[in-house]
Amino acid sequence: MNKSEYKNFYDKVGRLNGWDFSKLKVVSEGVQWDFYKEVTQRCKGSDLLLDIGTGGGERLLSISDSALLLVGIDHSSGMMQTANANLEKSKKPNIRFFQMDAENLEFPPGFFNVVSCRHSHFCAKEVAKVLVKDGMFLTQQINDNDKLNLKRAFGRGQQFGLDEGILKNKYLSELNKAGFTHADYFEYDANEYYETYEDLVFLLKHTPIIPDFGQSDNDFDILQKFIEENQTKQGIQTNSRRFMIIAKK
Numbered sequence: 033m034n035k036s037e038y039k040n041f042y043d044k045v046g047r048l049n050g051w052d053f054s055k056l057k058v059v060s061e062g063v064q065w066d067f068y069k070e071v072t073q074r075c076k077g078s079d080l081l082l083d084i085g086t087g088g089g090e091r092l093l094s095i096s097d098s099a100l101l102l103v104g105i106d107h108s109s110g111m112m113q114t115a116n117a118n119l120e121k122s123k124k125p126n127i128r129f130f131q132m133d134a135e136n137l138e139f140p141p142g143f144f145n146v147v148s149c150r151h152s153h154f155c156a157k158e159v160a161k162v163l164v165k166d167g168m169f170l171t172q173q174i175n176d177n178d179k180l181n182l183k184r185a186f187g188r189g190q191q192f193g194l195d196e197g198i199l200k201n202k203y204l205s206e207l208n209k210a211g212f213t214h215a216d217y218f219e220y221d222a223n224e225y226y227e228t229y230e231d232l233v234f235l236l237k238h239t240p241i242i243p244d245f246g247q248s249d250n251d252f253d254i255l256q257k258f259i260e261e262n263q264t265k266q267g268i269q270t271n272s273r274r275f276m277i278i279a280k281k
Contacts, residue, residue, distance in 0.1 A: 050088020050114035062222035067172040072098040079145035085152020089115035096124045105132040156210035175273040185258040215279040225267030
């Protein structure tokens with residue numbers, strides 16, 4: 033999908049579901065960290081936290097006690113509709129959501145102590161601009177070959193066919209050029225087991241893992257064959273490959 037198609041996709045998903053996958057019945061083996069736990073461990077009660085690509089704000093709302101003020105931004109109007117609806121239900125007084133492009137962070141220089149970004153694009157120069165000196169930036173991204181057996185079955189997919197390490201190297205280089213003094217890199221490749229056909233359909237309809245999934249009847253035939261070939265006692269097997277960068281300004 034091109035940039036416009038991604039935007040339209042996220043707007044639609046944002047209005048319908050936000051970034052809430054709590055309904056999925058899935059078990060993971062080999063996950064080495066919880067990203068937002070890593071974020072909260074680097075926050076003090078007096079800190080200001082910015083979350084880039086916050087989606088429907090579900091995870092930010094769950095860590096509201098970790099900082100004095102938490103701000104979530106997303107470029108998608110659909111996601112922001114859901115985030116603000118979730119905020120109103122939660123009655124959390126120290127969280128704000130704004131529709132904003134990661135390429136142009138409209139905050140004063142040195143405003144935030146911690147910036148986080150999970151599975152979303154960020155601009156290293158903009159992150160550096162809004163962080164205090166010695167501030168921390170944490171990002172978790174989808175690594176090469178995530179859901180690899182699914183992408184092979186469909187012959188297409190998010191980052192499918194790219195050379196190993198392109199995204200990692202791009203981000204590490206950009207952070208260095210933006211003035212971050214230190215960056216640690218981590219990765220894992222975990223097994224995932226989805227309980228039912230419906231769980232996989234929900235995942236594929238609400239993420240860009242397989243672009244335009246469901247627009248062709250053939251997609252459901254491919255998915256059925258994939259399930260038959262990857263069914264185990266634990267569930268329908270695929271993989272979750274992630275990397276995390278923790279950088280200090």
